[in-house]
Amino acid sequence: MNYSAGFVLGLSTGVVCLAYCGPVIVPYLMGEGNTIYKNAGSVSLFLTGRLMAYIMVGLLAGIVGKTLLQPSSLKTVLMGILYMLLSVLLIIYGFHRFREICLGRSHLPVKKSYARRWPFIVPLAGGFATGLNICPPFLLAITGAMETGDIARSAWFFIMFFLGTAIYFIPLPFIGFFRKQAALRIIGKFAAILAGIIYLYKGIIMII
Amino acid sequence: MKSKSFYSTQGSIWKSTLLTFPMILLILLFVAGGRPDLSTPEKSIAFLVTFVFLTALFFLILYTGKTDRYRAAGFITLALFFALTFIVNLIRERGAMTFNQENMLACEIPFCHIVTTMIIIPALITKSIIFPGSIIGGFAAIASMLVIVIGVSLALGRGFCSWGCFYGGWDDGTSRIMRKPKIKKINPVFRWISFAVLLIVALISAVALNPVYCDWLCPFKTVTEFEKITSFTVLMKTVVFVSLFAALVIILPVLTGKRIQCTTLCPMGALMALTNKINAFDVRINKNVCNNCENCVKACPTLSLSKEDMAAGRPSITCMKCGKCIDTCTKHAILYHIKGTPVDRNFSLARNLFLYPAYLLLVIFLGGPMQTGIILFMNLIKTGHLIN
Numbered sequence: 001m002n003y004s005a006g007f008v009l010g011l012s013t014g015v016v017c018l019a020y021c022g023p024v025i026v027p028y029l030m031g032e033g034n035t036i037y038k039n040a041g042s043v044s045l046f047l048t049g050r051l052m053a054y055i056m057v058g059l060l061a062g063i064v065g066k067t068l069l070q071p072s073s074l075k076t077v078l079m080g081i082l083y084m085l086l087s088v089l090l091i092i093y094g095f096h097r098f099r100e101i102c103l104g105r106s107h108l109p110v111k112k113s114y115a116r117r118w119p120f121i122v123p124l125a126g127g128f129a130t131g132l133n134i135c136p137p138f139l140l141a142i143t144g145a146m147e148t149g150d151i152a153r154s155a156w157f158f159i160m161f162f163l164g165t166a167i168y169f170i171p172l173p174f175i176g177f178f179r180k181q182a183a184l185r186i187i188g189k190f191a192a193i194l195a196g197i198i199y200l201y202k203g204i205i206m207i208i
Numbered sequence: 209m210k211s212k213s214f215y216s217t218q219g220s221i222w223k224s225t226l227l228t229f230p231m232i233l234l235i236l237l238f239v240a241g242g243r244p245d246l247s248t249p250e251k252s253i254a255f256l257v258t259f260v261f262l263t264a265l266f267f268l269i270l271y272t273g274k275t276d277r278y279r280a281a282g283f284i285t286l287a288l289f290f291a292l293t294f295i296v297n298l299i300r301e302r303g304a305m306t307f308n309q310e311n312m313l314a315c316e317i318p319f320c321h322i323v324t325t326m327i328i329i330p331a332l333i334t335k336s337i338i339f340p341g342s343i344i345g346g347f348a349a350i351a352s353m354l355v356i357v358i359g360v361s362l363a364l365g366r367g368f369c370s371w372g373c374f375y376g377g378w379d380d381g382t383s384r385i386m387r388k389p390k391i392k393k394i395n396p397v398f399r400w401i402s403f404a405v406l407l408i409v410a411l412i413s414a415v416a417l418n419p420v421y422c423d424w425l426c427p428f429k430t431v432t433e434f435e436k437i438t439s440f441t442v443l444m445k446t447v448v449f450v451s452l453f454a455a456l457v458i459i460l461p462v463l464t465g466k467r468i469q470c471t472t473l474c475p476m477g478a479l480m481a482l483t484n485k486i487n488a489f490d491v492r493i494n495k496n497v498c499n500n501c502e503n504c505v506k507a508c509p510t511l512s513l514s515k516e517d518m519a520a521g522r523p524s525i526t527c528m529k530c531g532k533c534i535d536t537c538t539k540h541a542i543l544y545h546i547k548g549t550p551v552d553r554n555f556s557l558a559r560n561l562f563l564y565p566a567y568l569l570l571v572i573f574l575g576g577p578m579q580t581g582i583i584l585f586m587n588l589i590k591t592g593h594l595i596n
Contacts, residue, residue: 186397
């Protein structure tokens with residue numbers, strides 16, 4: 001996997017990120033009732049939080065990939081199996097309705113007093129928490145990052161993954177976009193199934 | 209209001225004839241270039257049959273007030289004659305339906321409108337077209353197809369999928385085989401699958417710099433052209449697209465009565481659906497007249513109508529403007545509509561204004577293949593061979 005693959009993985013699964021973890025930032029934006037300009041600032045902070053989370057996970061995945069996976073003689077087979085398992089998970093995820101472990105989903109983990117003192121911390125922390133959304137696309141991204149076998153490249157992979165998903169957050173300042181959220185969620189699910197089929201094929205090819 | 213004369217042309221021979229007359233001129237212009245080729249008996253017969261067929265269909269649409277019934281006749285004919293003439297042309301040119309690496313290197317692969325969904329992002333990034341076809345000149349050149357796609361998108365939106373697409377007639381036809389479908393309840397969320405397909409194929413094509421839908425998925429390769437089987441991978445591709453054709457174009461449409469391939473797999477349909485927002489025509493429900501019988505929901509071949517859509521007074525963005533729901537509604541509560549105008553007024557004008565560009569599109573695509581197809585059939589009768 002190269003960097004563009006990280007970007008494409010982000011693009012193809014970003015609808016899911018927007019549909020499920022987007023509601024963390026949307027109520028905040030709506031509650032604040034700011035102008036599009038100020039909303040754009042909040043969305044930028046939210047995305048910065050996500051980026052921080054992604055870089056952290058990217059570095060960890062790189063360390064695991066370099067120390068555990070890379071030295072193994074069965075690296076390709078292991079990666080193939082991992083891809084197959086995760087792609088099956090992605091397909092199941094597409095078909096079933098279960099809630100992701102999205103850390104920022106239920107409430108923003110920031111006390112109101114802090115929020116009043118540093119208003120920027122709410123979208124920033126929300127972005128960081130949702131960035132650690134343990135959903136199948138995120139796990140697939142971890143697999144891709146580990147496959148690089150290098151800490152810096154793994155972090156870059158996650159930065160590209162972030163850029164891919166971030167594109168879907170661009171329309172957020174124009175809150176009306178979210179009226180079609182239900183359709184987006186369904187499209188995201190179907191896209192997850194299709195992406196799962198593609199990665200399943202990739203996993204099979206790696207093993208063969 | 210009498211049901212029989214809901215539209216101004218309905219039941220009136222004079223009005224229907226008068227409004228058919230401009231279309232006769234357009235048919236003459238687009239089918240024969242204004243000057244029919246009557247140099248041989250075969251060509252004369254082919255022209256006359258095509259001309260009468262196309263004129264009669266348009267007249268009947270106006271006279272009976274039924275849109276989908278006669279549209280479908282032309283649309284299914286288009287799919288069949290297009291496939292026939294395309295295959296015969298390939299066999300004449302190449303000797304087979306298959307193409308090989310040489311044909312690809314020589315950019316001899318005809319460009320179909322579905323590829324548009326896969327070339328946009330790579331064209332922006334690499335400034336090149338990732339398809340082995342001719343940019344200008346020759347049969348089905350990329351530039352000419354793009355002009356048609358953009359023009360039709362602006363004029364009709366996803367109406368293209370029911371009036372001009374030379375593949376759509378396949379599952380439109382098979383979905384009509386059984387009068388009562390075996391599978392009746394289908395969740396309308398399936399109408400969103402094609403958007404996911406669009407998203408995935410556009411992205412993967414951009415990374416792989418290869419039109420993956422054409423390469424792996426397109427079911428219509430079964431009735432047009434496909435890669436010569438020279439490896440296990442190509443064999444796999446062949447199994448995939450033939451299976452998809454059998455499942456999505458034949459079996460499921462027959463069982464459900466829905467256009468399953470167009471609704472769920474076609475990325476071009478999803479792209480065209482987005483253009484439904486920017487053209488002048490749409491389909492609307494007059495909620496003052498609607499009695500919520502839901503016959504339109506059952507009839508819609510693309511799952512574009514649900515209870516929620518009825519409450520909203522319009523079908524979903526995925527509507528192909530085929531007119532089946534309009535034909536089905538006994539209360540005339542569903543109508544072709546011009547955006548920005550009242551739903552319950554000028555419905556005859558709105559319908560007529562929609563019908564001219566939509567039917568003209570069908571004429572443009574059907575005219576040539578139908579004449580060629582008729583000549584081929586006459587050759588078959590005379591010589592016993594379809595191809596000389």
